[in-house]
Every structure is written in C-alpha cells, then in structure tokens.
Amino acid sequence: MVIYDITDNKRRGKLVKLLEGYGKRVQKSAFEMILNQKQYDELISKIPLYIIQEDNVRIYKLRLEGEVLAWGSNLTQDEEVVII
C-alpha cells in the first residue's frame, strides 16, 4: 500500500503514472498493489527519483492475511469489505 502527500501537481502526476504501473488506485492519494520481491525492490528504488524533500510517500507492507475495511464510495468499486 502506497500513500502520498504531494502538493505539486506535476510531480504528483508523474508519481501517479509510475504507481499505475504497479497497482490500483483506491483513493486520490492511495494505491494498493500486489508485488513480487523484484517489483517491490524496483518500485522502492524508483520512488526517491520522483519526489523531493517536501513531499511525503509511505509504503506499508501488508501481510496477505491483512484485513481492509472500507466505507463509502470507492474509486475501484470494490465490495465494502475486502480481505487482501
């Protein structure tokens, strides 16, 4: 799971394009993705190239048995409660 706080539209747009190659956008500032080790390593090597100090990007490694609860509308139209 990747979340980001990037005020600059251009930098944020570029990061979004990068992340779209790896997973699905679930909120304006959040992507969920299922990655193998190679993809994960690749992604974390690229992210620092897309951002500057004032930005903030966080990656959470979730276990497969991790649980997600969701309310309200959803960019991906998933079911209300999903188990990943």
Add this chain to the structure above:
Amino acid sequence: MVIYDITDNKRRGKLVKLLEGYGKRVQKSAFEMILNQKQYDELISKIPLYIIQEDNVRIYKLRLEGEVLAWGSNLTQDEEVVII
C-alpha cells in the same frame, strides 16, 4: 492505518478530530494508530456516523511485524524508515 478521501471540509474536519483521539496523523489523509480490540471496535462503529456515501474511508489492519517505508517530509517527524 486509516486513510480517507473526503472533499467536504466540515465532515473531514470532524473525522480528523475523531481520529486524533486514536492515533497520530502521518499525512494529510492518513493516520496510524495502535489500538486494542475494544478501541478498534469502537472506532469502526463510529466511522460510519461521520461520513456519507460520497466519502471514502479505508482501514488497514497491519500486523505488528508490518513494515513501513517513508520518504520525504513527515508530519510526525519520524525517522525515515520505521518498523511498526
């Protein structure tokens, strides 16, 4: 971990106030929190009262051995890489 997409300032502000009672804000739209089962149950019973259908709130239950990587500035001034 709680993330939210809420365009309405008033509703978002109220939800932020609620979440501040449970954990720390790590991005504009994200909180991390360590909760016992009672607090967790309490929180997920309250969230639906704070939002409407057009909003989106997601809760990720992370294992204690979950890993977080972070780049750039951070609202909480944590170290760059934290293990939760």
